[in-house]
Amino acid sequence: MSEKQTILIIEDERAISNFIGRALTANDYRVIPAFSGREGLSLLFSHGPDLVLLDLGLPDMDGLEVLAQLRGLPKEVPVIIISARDRESEKVKALDMGADDYVVKPFGVSELLARIRSALRRSDRLKLSQGNQRDVYQIKDLTIDLTRHQVLLGDEEIHFTQNEFKIIELLAIYAGKVLTYDFILKHVWGPYSSSGNNQILRVNMANIRRKLRENPSDPKYIHTELGIGYRMLDD
Amino acid sequence: MGLGHTLSSWCRQAVEQVRRLPDVPRDLVLTAAIFLLAYWACSILIHHTGGQNNSSLVFVLAVVLISLVTKGYIYGIAASIVGAFFINYSFMYPYAAFSLSISGYPVTMLSMVAISCIVCTLTARLKRQAVEAVRREKKAKALYEMNEKLNAEKAAIQLRSDRETIRSNILRAVSHDLRTPLTSISGAASVLLSSEEISPKNATMLTDIKQDADTLIAMVENLLSVTRIQDGTLPLQKQEEMLEEVAGDALITTRRRFPDYHIELDISDDILYLPMDSMLIKQVIVNLLENAIRHSGDQEHIRLSLFRQERWAVVEVRDHGRGLTPDVLESVRAGRPLERALSGDTTRGMGIGLSVCQSIIKAHGGFFAADNDPKGGAVFRFGLPMEEAEHE
Numbered sequence: 274m275s276e277k278q279t280i281l282i283i284e285d286e287r288a289i290s291n292f293i294g295r296a297l298t299a300n301d302y303r304v305i306p307a308f309s310g311r312e313g314l315s316l317l318f319s320h321g322p323d324l325v326l327l328d329l330g331l332p333d334m335d336g337l338e339v340l341a342q343l344r345g346l347p348k349e350v351p352v353i354i355i356s357a358r359d360r361e362s363e364k365v366k367a368l369d370m371g372a373d374d375y376v377v378k379p380f381g382v383s384e385l386l387a388r389i390r391s392a393l394r395r396s397d398r399l400k401l402s403q404g405n406q407r408d409v410y411q412i413k414d415l416t417i418d419l420t421r422h423q424v425l426l427g428d429e430e431i432h433f434t435q436n437e438f439k440i441i442e443l444l445a446i447y448a449g450k451v452l453t454y455d456f457i458l459k460h461v462w463g464p465y466s467s468s469g470n471n472q473i474l475r476v477n478m479a480n481i482r483r484k485l486r487e488n489p490s491d492p493k494y495i496h497t498e499l500g501i502g503y504r505m506l507d508d
Numbered sequence: 509m510g511l512g513h514t515l516s517s518w519c520r521q522a523v524e525q526v527r528r529l530p531d532v533p534r535d536l537v538l539t540a541a542i543f544l545l546a547y548w549a550c551s552i553l554i555h556h557t558g559g560q561n562n563s564s565l566v567f568v569l570a571v572v573l574i575s576l577v578t579k580g581y582i583y584g585i586a587a588s589i590v591g592a593f594f595i596n597y598s599f600m601y602p603y604a605a606f607s608l609s610i611s612g613y614p615v616t617m618l619s620m621v622a623i624s625c626i627v628c629t630l631t632a633r634l635k636r637q638a639v640e641a642v643r644r645e646k647k648a649k650a651l652y653e654m655n656e657k658l659n660a661e662k663a664a665i666q667l668r669s670d671r672e673t674i675r676s677n678i679l680r681a682v683s684h685d686l687r688t689p690l691t692s693i694s695g696a697a698s699v700l701l702s703s704e705e706i707s708p709k710n711a712t713m714l715t716d717i718k719q720d721a722d723t724l725i726a727m728v729e730n731l732l733s734v735t736r737i738q739d740g741t742l743p744l745q746k747q748e749e750m751l752e753e754v755a756g757d758a759l760i761t762t763r764r765r766f767p768d769y770h771i772e773l774d775i776s777d778d779i780l781y782l783p784m785d786s787m788l789i790k791q792v793i794v795n796l797l798e799n800a801i802r803h804s805g806d807q808e809h810i811r812l813s814l815f816r817q818e819r820w821a822v823v824e825v826r827d828h829g830r831g832l833t834p835d836v837l838e839s840v841r842a843g844r845p846l847e848r849a850l851s852g853d854t855t856r857g858m859g860i861g862l863s864v865c866q867s868i869i870k871a872h873g874g875f876f877a878a879d880n881d882p883k884g885g886a887v888f889r890f891g892l893p894m895e896e897a898e899h900e
Contacts (some may be wrong), residue, residue, distance in 0.1 A: 288689065292696040296702075342547065379694065488756070489756025489757075493775075499749075499754060
């Protein structure tokens with residue numbers, strides 16, 4: 274990867290856009306700032322960035338509308354949402370509409386950088402695999418073998434129930450991306466699963482955590498997005 | 509004098525006793541009394557006026573009186589019929605004998621019965637209408653008073669809720685509008701801190717800027733929490749949550765601000781899945797952890813534990829520091845905010861942090877307690893009900 278990766282920042286608050294821009298430039302990314310939704314979309318078409326940072330509270334158009342237009346593009350660009358806390362439900366909507374991840378104001382620089390790296394890695398992986406699913410996923414010392422239905426933690430095999438395995442499988446396939454409760458429910462329990470199944474999902478997750486000996490305050494494999502969903506870490 | 513007095517008091521007692529009787533016996537007694545009075549008056553009159561007597565008129569008067577004081581017109585009609593017979597028998601020639609053979613007698617009797625019947629139905633109707641009118645008036649008055657009361661209450665509630673809405677809108681706007689600039693101050697400071705062009709001398713100042721911006725951000729979070737619960741007038745946004753996920757998130761947030769502190773998290777084997785406003789509960793845990801970090805003087809052994817105790821999901825923050833002063837213990841026990849004097853420099857932010865915690869937990873129907881471990885250090889503990897209370 275000789276060329277610098279380009280990141281488009283669609284954010285109307287100049288001070289926020291400035292410091293994010295500085296942090297990204299310092300970390301060897303090329304930055305294009307846009308201060309409104311329309312400007313963002315036109316820069317998106319002309320520059321074809323590798324990643325988009327999108328603020329949901331834009332002055333000229335709804336951030337979700339920008340996301341919808343962006344998703345209409347043939348080339349899939351990873352999107353990280355910048356949201357204020359009072360837009361909780363929009364955040365879930367944005368994730369369900371295909372955004373990869375989100376940060377909530379106030380956020381720290383290192384947190385943002387980690388999420389950008391993770392989203393870019395994921396998009397690179399997608400490009401390399403060209404849509405073919407892998408059979409084995411490796412996350413740190415965790416090996417998830419989809420063909421053999423096997424999970425190894427180091428050399429030790431960990432036994433999961435069928436649904437627990439399905440959840441891990443799904444998170445592994447989308448590693449680096451935040452999956453909402455609804456998304457996981459639909460994929461594991463089928464399209465007609467009711468939201469009442471949420472409890473089953475959460476309890477399954479608590480069991481997975483115990484089997485993987487995960488500490489929720491310092492997760493190695495699965496990160497909890499409080500009230501939103503889960504994300505498998507990929508570094 | 510003495511006799512008149514005795515008589516009148518006797519009469520009053522009699523009237524009082526009659527009034528206390530139930531309807532039917534009372535009406536019977538009254539009818540009989542008036543009837544006897546009329547009979548007595550006629551028998552006196554007949555001595556003075558002789559044959560040319562006006563006893564029928566006296567009886568008509570008696571019937572009117574009876575129908576006035578009794579219920580319905582049965583007593584009046586009965587009295588008029590019985591009266592007609594008595595007049596005929598006692599006060600008309602031939603005395604002490606019943607006779608219809610003398611010309612004019614049947615007409616007198618019939619017309620007397622007819623007149624008293626009509627009079628007493630009329631009085632009964634009048635009486636009913638009067639009673640009805642009184643009842644209507646009472647009802648209207650009660651309705652009016654109730655309406656007045658309701659209006660006053662409504663106005664008071666309206667005023668109060670208007671004030672609350674304005675207050676919370678201002679607080680929310682301020683918190684929200686503060687957050688964006690604070691994010692950029694803290695963010696810009698950390699970008700500068702990581703660049704190589706900054707001299708160590710400037711770096712310390714930048715660290716101060718960043719830390720103070722982060723402290724302000726934490727305070728804004730507390731303000732925002734306060735606007736969301738404010739005296740329990742706003743409903744909590746409760747959802748079932750896994751407590752360990754909330755606690756984990758709170759710990760991650762705290763660790764980001766205080767990377768040098770070591771905090772242990774103990775999750776129990778029990779699955780603690782219960783209804784709560786997760787943002788607010790996270791805020792409580794963050795406040796308690798920050799409290800331990802700032803005030804205990806302990807950097808190593810801060811411990812966050814989750815466990816189930818009967819019907820409570822309990823969160824405990826324990827340190828091995830210098831413990832709590834009696835003032836803090838007392839104010840937590842009494843559930844009142846810390847005195848201003850206590851939250852001077854050494855305990856900056858402790859007062860507001862703890863009182864926010866207490867009101868959040870109270871709004872959840874939980875308990876909040878603080879204590880000193882006999883082996884040293886402070887213990888803060890709060891519990892949330894595992895099940896929604898039944899009345900909710």
